[in-house]
Amino acid sequence: MTEQEFRTKYVGKAVHCDTEEKAKELLKLAHGFGWKWSSGKKLIKNINWLEHQENTCYKFDLDKTTVLVSYEFYQPTGREIVKFESEEKKVKKTKKVFDLGLFVDYMQKPKRSNEEIMGAIQQWALECHGLTEEEMAKKCWNTHDIWMKEVEVKVSLTEHEIEILKALKVLGLNWIARDGNNTLYAYASKPVKRGFLFSVMGNRSLLDKDLFKFITWQDEEATEIEELLCGLQ
Numbered sequence: 001m002t003e004q005e006f007r008t009k010y011v012g013k014a015v016h017c018d019t020e021e022k023a024k025e026l027l028k029l030a031h032g033f034g035w036k037w038s039s040g041k042k043l044i045k046n047i048n049w050l051e052h053q054e055n056t057c058y059k060f061d062l063d064k065t066t067v068l069v070s071y072e073f074y075q076p077t078g079r080e081i082v083k084f085e086s087e088e089k090k091v092k093k094t095k096k097v098f099d100l101g102l103f104v105d106y107m108q109k110p111k112r113s114n115e116e117i118m119g120a121i122q123q124w125a126l127e128c129h130g131l132t133e134e135e136m137a138k139k140c141w142n143t144h145d146i147w148m149k150e151v152e153v154k155v156s157l158t159e160h161e162i163e164i165l166k167a168l169k170v171l172g173l174n175w176i177a178r179d180g181n182n183t184l185y186a187y188a189s190k191p192v193k194r195g196f197l198f199s200v201m202g203n204r205s206l207l208d209k210d211l212f213k214f215i216t217w218q219d220e221e222a223t224e225i226e227e228l229l230c231g232l233q
Contacts (some may be wrong), residue, residue, distance in 0.1 A: 001087060001159040003033045013218040014074045014081045023049040023056055025158065026084045030060060030212070032160045038065045044210055057081060087159050099156050155214035157228065164211065173205055176215055177222035184209045191222050198222060 001009075006029065015228040027043040036042060048068045049056050055071040055090075075081060145224050157165075173186040180196030184207040191200035196217075 001029065002163070006030070006033055010082065010084075011060045011062060011156075012080075014059050014069055014071075014079065016057045016071055016081055016083045017049070018054045018083070020047070020049045020053075022084050022086060023047045023058075025086055027066075027208045028210070029158055030058075030066065031162055032063075032158075032208075035060055035064045035066050038067050049187065091097075114170075156202065157232070161211055162229070162232070164207075165229055168205070169225055169229075171205070172203065174225050175222040176207070176212060176225060177219070178209075178212075178215050178217050180208050182217070184211065184215070186225070187222065190224075193222075 010030075015026060017026055024044075024047055027047050031043045037046075041067060051068065052070045057069045057071050059067045059069055059074075061067070066076055071081065168176075168186045172188050175187040175190050176184065177187065177191050177193075177198040178184045179198060185191075185198070186205045186207055187198075187200050188203040189200050191198035191204075210221075
């Protein structure tokens with residue numbers, strides 16, 4: 001979706017999001033086009049969905065400010081309300097993830113320190129499966145080693161992200177990777193993971209770190225843009 005399409009479809013109207021996932025997607029899209037809360041804060045910092053939940057509506061104004069309204073409050077005014085429908089597309093991607101069926105071998109010495117193991121497990125559990133600390137403690141307290149496996153996962157791309165990928169290809173950028181400090185770059189040539197950074201000789205371009213959240217520092221390799229575009233469902 002382009003900014004002009006967003007304006008035509010949503011600006012000046014109340015946009016109804018009946019699920020938290022839709023609210024996150026809508027505000028992420030609006031954030032990409034420069035809309036903020038009327039307070040000046042970024043939309044993605046707090047989606048304010050819990051206040052009205054399934055009755056949540058967002059009103060986008062011409063000055064690129066956004067206000068939160070309730071469907072029950074706004075509907076009797078007779079002003080237009082449109083229902084937001086997800087525009088995210090799924091893409092297949094093979095990623096290496098930590099396997100929680102972790103192997104415990106009391107006969108071998110740990111290949112990593114306990115701090116490294118628990119830190120890695122915590123990252124994996126929170127990012128990939130949303131486990132609580134209590135659940136992690138029950139499953140992982142006596143793990144001595146981490147085994148990696150490749151699995152095929154489906155991630156979501158918004159229309160805005162798809163357009164960005166196409167533009168990057170036109171600019172000769174072919175890879176995306178996220179550094180250890182959460183900085184996101186697009187690269188002309190495939191970068192190599194070294195220390196806390198992905199590095200490469202050649203062109204690179206800084207991207208908004210709030211894009212492509214499925215690309216993380218835990219990825220062993222950079223993500224190829226062509227792979228994402230070809231995998232669209």
